[in-house]
Amino acid sequence: MSPKALLSLIVLGVLLLVASQGLYVINETERAIKLQFGEVVDNDIKPGIHWKVPFMQNVKRFDARVLTLDTNPSHFLTSGKKYVIVDSFTKWRIKDVNSYYKATSGNRQEASNLLANLVNKGLRDEIANRTLHEVVSGERDQLMTKLTAALNTQTQDDLGIEILDMRVKAVDLPDDLSASVYNRMSAEREREAREHRSQGKELSEGIQADADRQKTVLEAEAYRDAERTKGEGDAEAARIYASAYNKDPEFYAFTRSLKAYTQTFSQGDVLLLEPDSDFFRYMKDAKGK
Template structure:
């Protein structure tokens, strides 16, 4: 290769190198600043193709999307001097690129740590002003809304970060307090169970006593009705017998004697009577004379 061709290749390489160092692209999901010798000369560069001074300007890119900060669960104290374990998360994004770079040097980990400290401090202050019931259920939404607004004011000015939302994932009691609460709840439920059993036993005794009373009354009334019916039946039978007897007293006496003979005499029985006894009057005379 001739010296002229070699020189042309070197010049072409230098042109390509300078060109590549002069043009840069910012994506839609990025925010960027331009530095000259470490000093910010342009902040919040719009997405697109841009030109810079090669080997002098330095471009710093940051994620412009909504990011999630998942904080470490913290042990916080309520106004009632009860400890709770609060697990929370925050949604945030870069609002002011210049302030963000000055506060964090563009380090996302450092930004997360600073934001986590602010979130933890805000939660501690808000929970310290509320009771355990308010933290768990009563004023939880109000607490999150108020804390998000106060954090936004602080982080936008100090860190260039906008906090979009702050939520508590869980509020748990420490193990020692959880055991105490569980024991108290168990004792309370046991007391209620004993009370319900006592009330049920008392009600059962009342129902059983009323059932026994009703049983006695029903049996007495049934016996009364049965005796009345039996008496009426006996009276009706006596009336029928009397009516039948009055129609033919002789025949009635004859049939009664025959029945007496049948029931009295059986195989092997011996009966000693006087021959002139009335018992044999129908044997001596068909008319019983």
């Protein structure tokens, strides 16, 4: 190989080395900054192909996707001096690459630790202003919304991090407090049960008394109507008997005597009467004379 060809190969190799060291690619899922001797010269490199001065400048890449900070459950004190165990998570991403690099040196673990401290402090302050009921069931969404807005302002200024969302996975009570709350809830439900049973018994007695009163009234009205109907029937029967008697008094007297004979002689007892008694009037004479 001639010296000229060898020189050309050397020059080509140097150019390739310089190109490989100078050209770099930033993906869509990345954010980057360019450093020159440790000083930031480009604090927000967009995705695409870029150039840097070989051996003088270097590029730091960071994950630009939405990341999750899943903190360990922590104890917090409510305004009523009751402890709760809160398990939460935070969705965040890099907003300002320059601020993020200055605050964390580009170390994601360092960023997570700093963010976790801010989240715990925010939760502690917010829960300390609320009662146990408000934290457990009353104002959890409102608490998270307020805390997200407050922390977002602080983290963007201090860490270059944007907080997208904060959620509470669980709010538990310590074992001793859980037993106390359970006993208090049990006593409260028992009190409500006794109150409901008392109200039910009172209502039952009222219904029973009203039913007994209605029964007495109905029976009295039925007895009154029955006696009235019976009296009307007796009066009607007496009227019919009287009318029949007035039509033929002699026949009526004859039928009464026959009925008296039948009832008297069917007994089989001894009857002592004088022969000329009026009882034997129709036995002596068919016309009763």
